[in-house]
Amino acid sequence: MTATPAIRFERVHKTYRGASTPALTDVSFDIAPGDFFGLLGPNGAGKTSLISILAGLSQANQGRVAVMGHDVVSDYASARRALGVVPQELVFDPFFSVRETLRFQAGYFGVTATDAWIDELLGELGLAAKADANMRQLSGGMKRRVLVAQALVHKPPVIVLDEPTAGVDVELRQTLWQFIARLNKAQGTTVLLTTHYLEEAEALCGRIGMLKAGQLVALDRTSALLSHRSHQVLRFKTDAALPEGLDARVTGRIAQIKAHDAAEVEQILGRLRQAQVPVEDLEIGRADLEDVFLEIMQGEAR
Numbered sequence: 001m002t003a004t005p006a007i008r009f010e011r012v013h014k015t016y017r018g019a020s021t022p023a024l025t026d027v028s029f030d031i032a033p034g035d036f037f038g039l040l041g042p043n044g045a046g047k048t049s050l051i052s053i054l055a056g057l058s059q060a061n062q063g064r065v066a067v068m069g070h071d072v073v074s075d076y077a078s079a080r081r082a083l084g085v086v087p088q089e090l091v092f093d094p095f096f097s098v099r100e101t102l103r104f105q106a107g108y109f110g111v112t113a114t115d116a117w118i119d120e121l122l123g124e125l126g127l128a129a130k131a132d133a134n135m136r137q138l139s140g141g142m143k144r145r146v147l148v149a150q151a152l153v154h155k156p157p158v159i160v161l162d163e164p165t166a167g168v169d170v171e172l173r174q175t176l177w178q179f180i181a182r183l184n185k186a187q188g189t190t191v192l193l194t195t196h197y198l199e200e201a202e203a204l205c206g207r208i209g210m211l212k213a214g215q216l217v218a219l220d221r222t223s224a225l226l227s228h229r230s231h232q233v234l235r236f237k238t239d240a241a242l243p244e245g246l247d248a249r250v251t252g253r254i255a256q257i258k259a260h261d262a263a264e265v266e267q268i269l270g271r272l273r274q275a276q277v278p279v280e281d282l283e284i285g286r287a288d289l290e291d292v293f294l295e296i297m298q299g300e301a302r
């Protein structure tokens with residue numbers, strides 16, 4: 001017998017009222033307990049729509065979603081209690097202190113959060129000094145930390161983070177990821193993450209699903225997604241324009257060009273030499289998640 005999935009999406013369809021195209025079409029996949037799962041996709045692919053349905057904030061037109069075996073519609077209270085959601089938007093009651101905010105949130109789920117657990121959360125998220133500050137006095141980054149603490153205060157077995165690091169500084173990103181990775185490893189907390197930072201997803205997520213225009217177009221272990229790419233990538237820095245016809249991805253001074261074998265590497269280098277393009281810090285590496293993501297998004301649906 002297989003274990004009950006932590007999250008199950010089953011043939012989920014969603015078309016918003018008045019919209020001409022569906023936001024989600026026939027999306028099905030499971031996330032196993034203890035997984036660290038990354039849901040990726042370009043703007044408008046349907047990630048937030050899927051998470052809103054999971055969190056009971058919006059309803060699918062068809063299909064079924066369950067958290068730890070609890071249907072998010074017919075068994076909403078149990079499903080919601082099993083979930084900690086860190087939303088994209090910062091919404092708080094400005095008159096509560098950080099500690100009060102966390103106590104109320106726990107009460108909402110019928111859990112009495114002990115001060116010891118609240119203090120641990122505040123400490124882990126670098127908020128200890130702000131425990132008695134009013135929410136309105138906090139900076140945006142600090143508010144985001146409180147959102148994370150709020151999602152965890154009732155000790156849910158599954159946490160969902162919807163772009164938690166959009167616009168936050170390096171220090172918070174590191175604190176946040178160390179803490180979430182520890183919860184995942186030490187306590188087996190299931191994590192569902194959406195992010196546009198593909199490096200973060202590659203480093204953290206054991207499995208990845210990709211949405212494109214509302215459809216699931218990739219679903220695999222991160223290592224398998226990376227190793228199935230047959231090509232390598234030539235990376236270098238240059239200030240010059242590249243010759244026409246090279247299929248390059250250029251970010252600032254960094255150029256990346258796909259090469260399938262040594263002969264192709266030689267051919268690309270030959271063309272760069274011929275065009276007198278000065279090349280610095282040349283390296284040949286394997287495709288990273290960004291390469292895989294771009295390839296899948298530019299290709300056909302599965």
Ligand SMILES: Nc1ncnc2c1ncn2[C@@H]1O[C@H](COP(=O)(O)OP(=O)(O)OP(=O)(O)O)[C@@H](O)[C@H]1O
Binds near residue numbers: 016019023041047049
């Ligand atoms: N409340 C809404 N009413 C109508 N259309 C909506 C609503 N919310 C989302 N959409 C549409 O549904 C599609 C999917 O949007 P969604 O926000 O789920 O994508 P996303 O992958 O989360 O994008 P992003 O990366 O920009 O956050 C888009 O075409 C969007 O315009």
